[in-house]
Amino acid sequence: DTEVTQTPKHLVMGMTNKKSLKCEQHMGHRAMYWYKQKAKKPPELMFVYSYEKLSINESVPSRFSPECPNSSLLNLHLHALQPEDSALYLCASSQAQDNYGYTFGSGTRLTVV
Amino acid sequence: QKEVEQNSGPLSVPEGAIASLNCTYSDRGSQSFFWYRQYSGKSPELIMSIYSNGDKEDGRFTAQLNKASQYVSLLIRDSQPSDSATYLCAVAQPGGYQKVTFGTGTKLQVIP
Numbered sequence: 257d258t259e260v261t262q263t264p265k266h267l268v269m270g271m272t273n274k275k276s277l278k279c280e281q282h283m284g285h286r287a288m289y290w291y292k293q294k295a296k297k298p299p300e301l302m303f304v305y306s307y308e309k310l311s312i313n314e315s316v317p318s319r320f321s322p323e324c325p326n327s328s329l330l331n332l333h334l335h336a337l338q339p340e341d342s343a344l345y346l347c348a349s350s351q352a353q354d355n356y357g358y359t360f361g362s363g364t365r366l367t368v369v
Numbered sequence: 370q371k372e373v374e375q376n377s378g379p380l381s382v383p384e385g386a387i388a389s390l391n392c393t394y395s396d397r398g399s400q401s402f403f404w405y406r407q408y409s410g411k412s413p414e415l416i417m418s419i420y421s422n423g424d425k426e427d428g429r430f431t432a433q434l435n436k437a438s439q440y441v442s443l444l445i446r447d448s449q450p451s452d453s454a455t456y457l458c459a460v461a462q463p464g465g466y467q468k469v470t471f472g473t474g475t476k477l478q479v480i481p
Contacts, residue, residue: 298457298471299413312468346412355401355461358469360412 259283262347262361270369271337277364279330279347285359286352287311288330290322293344293363305330306352337368372396373460375472383480388445390475392458395439401461402434402441407474408454417443448479 260281269275279288287306291299304312305324313322319341321333330347344365348358372395382388390404401420405413419425419432419441431444441460445452458472 298473301468304468344412355469357401357403357415357418357459358413359415360405363412 260347260349260359260361262345262364264364265362266365266367268367268369269334269337271339273337274333274335276334277332277345277347277366279332279361280328281349281359281361282328283349283359284327285349286327287350288324289346289348289350289358290320290330290332291346291348291360293346299346303332334366337366339368342367373458373470373472375456375458375475377473378476379478380475381478381480382448384448384450386448388448388452388477388479390443390445390456390458390477392441392443392460392472393439394441394458394460394470396460396462396470397436397439398462399439399460400463402432403459403461403469404430404432404443405457405459405471406452406454407457413457445477448477450479450481453477453479 263278290302293299301314302316303322308324319336323331344363346363347361350358374393404417406416407413417432419434425432429446433442455474455476457474459469461469
């Protein structure tokens with residue numbers, strides 16, 4: 257299995273809602289990432305998990321809360337988002353010991369209304 | 370601040386020609402270099418990685434790295450309309466999963 261699966265593919269949520277994005281991989285990768293990408297911009301790193309531990313938090317607002325329940329799963333919990341948080345949210349995975357590049361999921365297109 | 374610079378394009382080439390995409394980076398400690406292809410509305414897909422000076426070929430793609438000049442490039446031979454996409458250059462620091470910095474991408478248009 258060489259895929260990273262993200263659900264849902266599209267999400268519309270109100271500013272008072274709580275929702276979660278899910279990511280799953282079965283490639284044995286022990287590093288997993290959340291990226292945010294706005295239109296015509298490069299992906300912007302949010303969080304890195306290595307061996308199920310949070311390794312990097314790029315000063316992301318607390319309305320975004322990551323969780324890594326096991327080596328195959330990564331969640332991003334969303335609460336009280338703002339319209340400017342609307343973007344494509346990408347999950348990626350890679351080897352943890354050496355950087356041979358990322359495998360990205362297909363992304364969740366998030367719209368905050 | 371670590372930077373990765375790319376010309377945003379669009380770079381237009383006729384079908385069958387060679388497309389040349391360029392990238393410069395600011396951090397001399399960078400050790401791993403990647404090219405991702407991103408179709409409009411889709412997620413990035415890794416197409417090439419290069420770690421040492423010189424050329425690396427994979428099918429119609431050739432990545433070139435010159436660490437002294439802090440320069441990495443991607444050549445696409447026999448360009449096809451299906452190659453039309455944004456190409457992201459990405460640079461990583463030494464060690465495992467360390468943060469990757471993406472360039473802003475070059476939009477390539479292959480004209481039939």
